[in-house]
Amino acid sequence: xxxxxxxxxxxxxxxxxxxxxxxxxxxxxxxxxxxxxxxxxxxxxxxxxxxxxxxxxxxxxxxxxxxxxxxxxxxxxxxxxxxxxxxxxxxxxxxxxxxxxxxxxxxxxxxxxxxxxxxxxxxxxxxxxxxxxxxxxxxxxxxxxxxxxxxxxxxxxxxxxxxxxxxxxxxxxxxxxxxxxxxxxxxxxxxxxxxx
Ligand SMILES: Cc1cc2nc3c(=O)[nH]c(=O)nc-3n(C[C@H](O)[C@H](O)[C@H](O)COP(=O)(O)O)c2cc1C
Numbered sequence: 001x002x003x004x005x006x007x008x009x010x011x012x013x014x015x016x017x018x019x020x021x022x023x024x025x026x027x028x029x030x031x032x033x034x035x036x037x038x039x040x041x042x043x044x045x046x047x048x049x050x051x052x053x054x055x056x057x058x059x060x061x062x063x064x065x066x067x068x069x070x071x072x073x074x075x076x077x078x079x080x081x082x083x084x085x086x087x088x089x090x091x092x093x094x095x096x097x098x099x100x101x102x103x104x105x106x107x108x109x110x111x112x113x114x115x116x117x118x119x120x121x122x123x124x125x126x127x128x129x130x131x132x133x134x135x136x137x138x139x140x141x142x143x144x145x146x147x148x149x150x151x152x153x154x155x156x157x158x159x160x161x162x163x164x165x166x167x168x169x170x171x172x173x174x175x176x177x178x179x180x181x182x183x184x185x186x187x188x189x190x191x192x193x194x195x196x
Contacts, residue, residue, distance in 0.1 A: 010042030010186055013081040017088040017099040018120075019050040024155040025120035026050070029087040030163025032118070035175050041183070047077060049098045057101050062108075074102065075109050083114040083146075083186045088134060090119060090127035095134045103137050110143040114185035116178060118150035126151025144189070148181035150174065 016029035029046050036044040052070055061067050061075055078084065088095045103110070115138055119127030128151050135145050152158065158166055165171035 010082045010183065011080060012036060012042050012044045012083050012085060012182075013077055014044065014046045014085045014087060015099070015102070016046050016048045016050070017086060017096055019053075019096070019098045020089070023050070023089070024122065024159075025087050025089045025152070027155060027159035027161060027163050028118055028120050028150075028152050029085075031159055031165055031171070032085055032087070032163075032175070032179075034163055035172065036179070041179060042082070045077065047074060049102065054098070054101055054105070056097070057104050060107060061105050071105065075106055078106060078113070079109040081113070082190070083116070083182050085116045085118060085182065086134070087118045087120060088127065088130055090121045090125075090130045093129045093133075095130045099134070100137070103141060107141065110138070110141045112189060113143045114146055114182055114189060115143045116146040116148055116150070116182040118152065118178070120152045120155045122153075122155060124153050126153040144185060146182050146185050148178045150178040 014029045014032050016026050018025045026048070029048070033044050033046055036042060052074060054071065054074075058064070061071055064071070086099070088099055117131060117134055117138075119130045121127035128149070131149070138145050158171070160166065
């Protein structure tokens with residue numbers, strides 16, 4: 001009897017939100033990419049908003065007469081992802097305009113998308129004030145925010161520029177819990193694909 005084992009690879013996009021010169025939160029995005037790859041949890045890609053350089057919001061993608069290739073590609077990547085990790089800095093208690101730009105740009109692509117949020121600051125609170133406003137916007141656009149936190153205080157002191165955690169064991173332990181919740185939501189959603 002032929003036993004066919006099919007591995008279904010989970011696909012995860014990491015949105016690195018900061019476009020700031022000398023940004024630190026990108027280190028956290030790099031860390032998550034490494035973590036997912038090292039633990040063979042799925043395929044993973046960083047969608048780096050500093051690279052995309054989207055213009056300030058003009059209109060929702062579906063209503064744009066001539067959307068750029070970059071916008072279409074970004075939208076397709078979000079649509080094709082099983083889950084998304086957003087790494088966001090905290091700016092004056094909120095999340096950056098670069099991130100709002102892409103939340104508003106898309107619509108159906110966000111629907112029921114499992115989205116896990118990691119917040120970053122250089123202070124001691126790890127950007128936790130961002131959570132409520134970002135979560136609200138994502139809820140409003142019908143994404144599925146994962147009930148897990150990954151706050152990163154003092155980002156420049158706990159990760160190096162390549163995204164290596166200075167205390168790998170402790171950080172990996174926290175990441176495991178965070179990613180586990182994302183994976184649970186992805187799995188739960190896959191069981192509901194027949195439902196509308
Ligand atoms: C405009 C601006 C506002 C900030 N506001 C806050 C804040 O409200 N709370 C906080 O903990 N850190 C705040 N910070 C510090 C950032 O969290 C810190 O610089 C972090 O590294 C930002 O991420 P980034 O380096 O990836 O841009 C602020 C930084 C900037 C540039």
